Amino acid sequence: MCAGLVRWRASGGGGAWTSAEAAAQHIDHGWLTDAGRELESNARCVVVVEKDGVFQRLVEDRFFSRAYPCVLVTAMGVPDLATRALVHRLRTTLDLPVYGLVDWNSWGVGVLLCYKLGSARLGVESHRYTVDVSWLGLRSSQVARFRVPDVCMQALTPRDRRRGECLLEHPYVAARPPWRAEQCETQRPCGPGPVLHRRGARGAAPRGQEVRARGAQPRADRRLRARRPRVPQRLPFRGGGDSRAGLAPVRGFWTS
Numbered sequence: 001m002c003a004g005l006v007r008w009r010a011s012g013g014g015g016a017w018t019s020a021e022a023a024a025q026h027i028d029h030g031w032l033t034d035a036g037r038e039l040e041s042n043a044r045c046v047v048v049v050e051k052d053g054v055f056q057r058l059v060e061d062r063f064f065s066r067a068y069p070c071v072l073v074t075a076m077g078v079p080d081l082a083t084r085a086l087v088h089r090l091r092t093t094l095d096l097p098v099y100g101l102v103d104w105n106s107w108g109v110g111v112l113l114c115y116k117l118g119s120a121r122l123g124v125e126s127h128r129y130t131v132d133v134s135w136l137g138l139r140s141s142q143v144a145r146f147r148v149p150d151v152c153m154q155a156l157t158p159r160d161r162r163r164g165e166c167l168l169e170h171p172y173v174a175a176r177p178p179w180r181a182e183q184c185e186t187q188r189p190c191g192p193g194p195v196l197h198r199r200g201a202r203g204a205a206p207r208g209q210e211v212r213a214r215g216a217q218p219r220a221d222r223r224l225r226a227r228r229p230r231v232p233q234r235l236p237f238r239g240g241g242d243s244r245a246g247l248a249p250v251r252g253f254w255t256s
Contacts, residue, residue: 001055002027002086004064004071005043011036020071024059027073031085039093043071046090048133050102050111052076071096078114084129087115091131099136106164108137109173109183117172140185 003024009015011034018025030037047070049055055074064070071090075083090096100115102108115133138148156164164183173179 001025001052001074001076002071003055003059004041005069006039006041006071006090008037008039010034011038013038021065024055024072027075027082027086029082031082031089037089039089041071041090041094041096043069043094043096046071046073046087046096046098047136048079048087048098048100048111048115049074050077050100050108054101078111078119081129084115084118084131088129088131098131098133100133101136104138104140104143106160106167106183109167109179110163113167113170113172140182 001024002020004020007017007019007021009017010030017040043064045068047058049058049072052074055072055076058064058072061067064072073083073087073090079087087098091098098115100112102111112133112135115131118127118130142148167173167183168180173183
């Protein structure tokens, strides 16, 4: 989704302008295929937002027109290729600085790194739409300064801990002491409670115990549960005969 002081139209100059100021616009794959799209903007920066809820609140408050002229972009989590292509075009074509508004946890850092370095799963395409994103958001030094209450914290799950440990070994984070120190802060206990980070409002738990909610016990790893093998099903044919004749199994079902 994209909202703010920006408009665009297809290459050639014959189409109508699409404006993101009156209403938020979906980011289509035309940003990957139409390299000649025309862009116009009076914004001073681009703000990429991790959470859709934060994005919708900023759009509802008309932040880009009442507070600061900007372009708001969200992929509702890890950015897809089309969203990264739009941000790259805004940065290279209009020379707008890019800021990342993300949560203070390992997942927010991962979103920033995806914009900065690309995705490892895309191979050669990984670095094509990378942009220099500045970290805009809560830092460990601001938790005590702004007196962030514990109700704004949520206990780390084992999955969160593994994600944080992987980021500490990331070459980009390991080579930059400020980034590594910030990531270490999100992994350590906060006060007398459990290991916490800024994800949402949750109750406090005994020290060292990682839970998802007040009084809840750690969930068993679902991957350890025995799974029944999926048996291909026979699809009925009106003409009769063997329903599997000339068909191949795809994800447990027979299809043509």
